Amino acid sequence: MFKKILIANRGEIALRIIRTCREMGIKTVAVYSVADKESLHVRFADEAVCIGAASSADSYLNIPRIIAAAEITNADAIHPGYGFLSENAEFSAICEEYGIKFIGASADAINAMGDKATAKDYMKKAGVPVVPGSQGLLSSLDEGIKVAEEIGYPVIIKATAGGGGRGMRIINNKETFKKAWDDARRESKAAFGNDAMYLEKFVVEPRHVEIQVFGDGKGGACHLSERDCTIQRRHQKLVEETPSPVLTTELRDEMGQAALAATAFINYEGAGTIEFLVDKFGKFYFMEMNTRIQVEHPITEEVTGFDLVKEQIKTAAGIPISGRNYYPKKYAMECRINAEDPAKDFRPSPGKITQLHVPGGHGVRVDTHVYAGYVIPPFYDSMIAKLIVTGQSREEVIVRMKRALDEFVIEGVKTTIPFHRKLMDDEQFNKGIFTTKFLETFDFSDLPKSI
Numbered sequence: 010m011f012k013k014i015l016i017a018n019r020g021e022i023a024l025r026i027i028r029t030c031r032e033m034g035i036k037t038v039a040v041y042s043v044a045d046k047e048s049l050h051v052r053f054a055d056e057a058v059c060i061g062a063a064s065s066a067d068s069y070l071n072i073p074r075i076i077a078a079a080e081i082t083n084a085d086a087i088h089p090g091y092g093f094l095s096e097n098a099e100f101s102a103i104c105e106e107y108g109i110k111f112i113g114a115s116a117d118a119i120n121a122m123g124d125k126a127t128a129k130d131y132m133k134k135a136g137v138p139v140v141p142g143s144q145g146l147l148s149s150l151d152e153g154i155k156v157a158e159e160i161g162y163p164v165i166i167k168a169t170a171g172g173g174g175r176g177m178r179i180i181n182n183k184e185t186f187k188k189a190w191d192d193a194r195r196e197s198k199a200a201f202g203n204d205a206m207y208l209e210k211f212v213v214e215p216r217h218v219e220i221q222v223f224g225d226g227k228g229g230a231c232h233l234s235e236r237d238c239t240i241q242r243r244h245q246k247l248v249e250e251t252p253s254p255v256l257t258t259e260l261r262d263e264m265g266q267a268a269l270a271a272t273a274f275i276n277y278e279g280a281g282t283i284e285f286l287v288d289k290f291g292k293f294y295f296m297e298m299n300t301r302i303q304v305e306h307p308i309t310e311e312v313t314g315f316d317l318v319k320e321q322i323k324t325a326a327g328i329p330i331s332g333r334n335y336y337p338k339k340y341a342m343e344c345r346i347n348a349e350d351p352a353k354d355f356r357p358s359p360g361k362i363t364q365l366h367v368p369g370g371h372g373v374r375v376d377t378h379v380y381a382g383y384v385i386p387p388f389y390d391s392m393i394a395k396l397i398v399t400g401q402s403r404e405e406v407i408v409r410m411k412r413a414l415d416e417f418v419i420e421g422v423k424t425t426i427p428f429h430r431k432l433m434d435d436e437q438f439n440k441g442i443f444t445t446k447f448l449e450t451f452d453f454s455d456l457p458k459s460i
């Protein structure tokens with residue numbers, strides 16, 4: 010087992026990883042930017058190294074400095090968390106070169122899944138259902154129009170270098186094809202330095218359901234069932250739950266088997282997530298694979314009993330999770346608490362937390378790095394806490410979530426708490442019937458005042 014792990018991240022996920030390391034008897038090294046000097050991950054780690062200025066590029070994305078920090082502290086592994094360098098193939102490869110175990114995917118897996126057309130091609134070969142569309146990349150505008158005529162509008166064009174909603178355009182007819190094509194390519198070129206596109210039939214009003222997988226790197230894999238992440242705004246997830254209100258036992262098994270085939274086919278090692286679109290007929294299609302631990306992993310932990318970070322570390326050390334699959338016996342839901350003003354288009358609201366009361370009690374877990382007096386820096390993402398609630402039924406979880414949200418006091422900055430409180434009272438949400446378009450028609454203007 011590793012003796013010392015460097016955590017190349019910040020915020021709640023850095024703390025989350027430190028906690029598991031503590032329980033496993035593994036020493037930890039925090040790295041931090043100048044802006045994070047007063048952060049809890051710095052205080053809770055056994056050692057801490059300042060790696061640069063506030064901007065991510067100078068600190069949490071600075072590969073040479075992170076490797077240097079690992080070398081001087083003699084860390085034998087690096088956990089990248091999510092975001093930052095977690096899906097950076099070059100970083101994974103450099104860790105390998107320096108004899109530091111990267112607790113994440115191999116450079117090959119990151120490259121294969123990071124190029125979305127390549128990922129789709131692998132999935133097709135693995136027998137995983139994919140959305141009908143172009144065979145690989147489109148070579149020209151004319152080919153795009155031709156494929157669209159064949160499969161029928163609406164279609165969606167996607168940047169192969171994109172993902173998470175970036176570099177995509179929905180096209181409803183031939184007349185608007187050229188403009189969408191030009192816009193999407195220009196946008197992708199600017200964002201990724203790559204404007205290669207592929208095309209798919211547009212699946213109307215789907216749900217986003219993802220399967221948690223673990224691979225042993227030798228073709229062995231197991232899954233830990235699904236998370237439903239349909240409640241999103243501009244591709245930012247706000248609420249996740251498991252089990253999904255729309256999966257039957259049969260569909261869960263089918264999607265689980267597809268996810269396993271995907272994981273095994275690429276000899277994937279470690280924790281991964283296979284994202285699917287589920288349409289209103291209960292048909293599912295591969296969307297993307299995430300080669301990292303995800304923000305929403307705690308809901309899977311709560312319903313399966315696994316510590317997923319512990320399983321990641323064990324897998325990286327050559328002790329893979331047992332071969333069987335796990336099905337939820339309970340219900341869990343996560344609300345992302347962001348320092349953003351939901352009444353003002355979710356505008357970031359950094360600053361000092363003047364008062365803080367964190368909810369607790371039966372079935373309530375809060376993963377956070379904030380404390381009263383903490384100053385949220387403006388340089389990083391605005392998620393400041395994850396409120397995770399567990400119960401015996403979806404109804405019980407929603408009641409408990411409302412109770413926990415009512416208890417939560419964060420003063421000094423605006424947060425997404427009022428939005429979550431309104432959502433928990435929404436009729437459609439309570440019925441479990443909604444699609445990825447749900448928040449497009451949600452009224453964010455009259456949010457409940459805290460009690």
Ligand code: MV4
Nearest residue numbers: 140165173174209210211212217241296297445
């Ligand atoms: C789609 C789609 C409909 N049809 N692909 C959004 C993020 C990226 N992973 C792919 N996305 C989508 N791909 C086809 N063929 C709809 C979306 C989509 C979406 C997916 C999941 C959650 C929210 C979404 C919001 C808008 C569009």
